[in-house]
Amino acid sequence: MKVTVLGGGNWGTTVASLVARRHDAMIWARNSAVVEEINKDHRNSAYLAGFDLNPKLKATDDFEQAVRHAELLIMGVPTGAVRETSANTRKLIRPWIPVVSLAKGFEQGSLLRMTEVIREELPNHPVAALTGPNIAREVMAGQAAASVVATPDLAVARALQQVLSSGLFRVYSNEDVIGCELGGALKNVVAIACGMAEGLGVGDNTRALVMTRGLAELMRLGVAMGGQATTFAGLAGMGDLIATCLSPASRNRSVGEKLGRGMSVAEITGGMTMVAEGLKTAVTTHELAQRYQQDLPIHETIYGVVTGSVDPTEAYRGLGPTPGHENEPG
Numbered sequence: 001m002k003v004t005v006l007g008g009g010n011w012g013t014t015v016a017s018l019v020a021r022r023h024d025a026m027i028w029a030r031n032s033a034v035v036e037e038i039n040k041d042h043r044n045s046a047y048l049a050g051f052d053l054n055p056k057l058k059a060t061d062d063f064e065q066a067v068r069h070a071e072l073l074i075m076g077v078p079t080g081a082v083r084e085t086s087a088n089t090r091k092l093i094r095p096w097i098p099v100v101s102l103a104k105g106f107e108q109g110s111l112l113r114m115t116e117v118i119r120e121e122l123p124n125h126p127v128a129a130l131t132g133p134n135i136a137r138e139v140m141a142g143q144a145a146a147s148v149v150a151t152p153d154l155a156v157a158r159a160l161q162q163v164l165s166s167g168l169f170r171v172y173s174n175e176d177v178i179g180c181e182l183g184g185a186l187k188n189v190v191a192i193a194c195g196m197a198e199g200l201g202v203g204d205n206t207r208a209l210v211m212t213r214g215l216a217e218l219m220r221l222g223v224a225m226g227g228q229a230t231t232f233a234g235l236a237g238m239g240d241l242i243a244t245c246l247s248p249a250s251r252n253r254s255v256g257e258k259l260g261r262g263m264s265v266a267e268i269t270g271g272m273t274m275v276a277e278g279l280k281t282a283v284t285t286h287e288l289a290q291r292y293q294q295d296l297p298i299h300e301t302i303y304g305v306v307t308g309s310v311d312p313t314e315a316y317r318g319l320g321p322t323p324g325h326e327n328e329p330g
Ligand SMILES: NC(=O)C1=CN([C@@H]2O[C@H](COP(=O)(O)OP(=O)(O)OC[C@H]3O[C@@H](n4cnc5c(N)ncnc54)[C@H](O)[C@@H]3O)[C@@H](O)[C@H]2O)C=CC1
Pocket: 007, 008, 009, 010, 011, 012, 013, 029, 030, 031, 047, 076, 077, 078, 079, 080, 081, 084, 085, 102, 103, 104, 105, 134, 135, 136, 137, 273, 274, 275, 277
């Protein structure tokens, strides 16, 4: 199958390299130096330093060529670029082909999930999300990992599982798209909280508190928005939350760690080449919590830290349960 990944960053490149093992894979990157390095040296040192990519992977900076190539299109740009990139494919994309979303987060302002954004721009295409505990560098290193392809159509899910599964990368399916996308988006905010714990030098009790009550918040908002509670116990919920909260390679956790050490958001993001979606998701989640009338004390605390109203060193005072949610596990 001819597969195109749009977006030549850390995760887009990893997925493209995986798919290239068994399929005719092409990656589009807007940066021509990245394209040249992938084609010549089979590396993407700006985003995956130290890893060799599959030599069969072809790269291009020609958007039209990349989209016309695709019998399956994978959207690998960050959330802020998904609408524009999807809209730009409209006149080029082959009819009816599936589109898979990799981005974890929401559209700011509309508060839409990424598959909703893509469906608005490409209404005649089946749309799925690929989400789970997938730290790119570990997948590139060939360590066993699993992910979930979330789409309401089981036939599409089965076909995508076939294409995206590869070696030690195992792909499950789930029809609960809302739950899967919410899990992938919200765990980034909890990872910032966990990183802050790290930066502040707190112990394992606090770390466990943040992860466990963070999961309860994912589930609470996710169910209020129409997701299924059981999804949050799976790879797209608890699985991704654990990986991102614990991995030193997580960008979101690392942002939290730096916040805990006293750096400002501007200082942290000024030094980053890669995206940490949790910073924007903290703002969106604050708005979603109000819309769905849910108490999310950990998310609210990170919203306060990110927007400058809460000092990270004071933050852990606010992470206990608020009235109305003293009972475990809800
Ligand atoms: N890195 C990881 O381990 C994982 C990341 N994700 C999600 O995948 C999405 C992408 O993440 P990464 O690849 O890691 O990010 P990244 O920051 O490493 O790379 C983003 C890529 O998108 C490109 N880009 C940004 N804005 C663009 C625009 N307007 N038009 C075209 N290209 C644009 C950048 O140049 C860069 O090549 C994020 O939503 C992230 O949360 C999901 C699973 C795992």
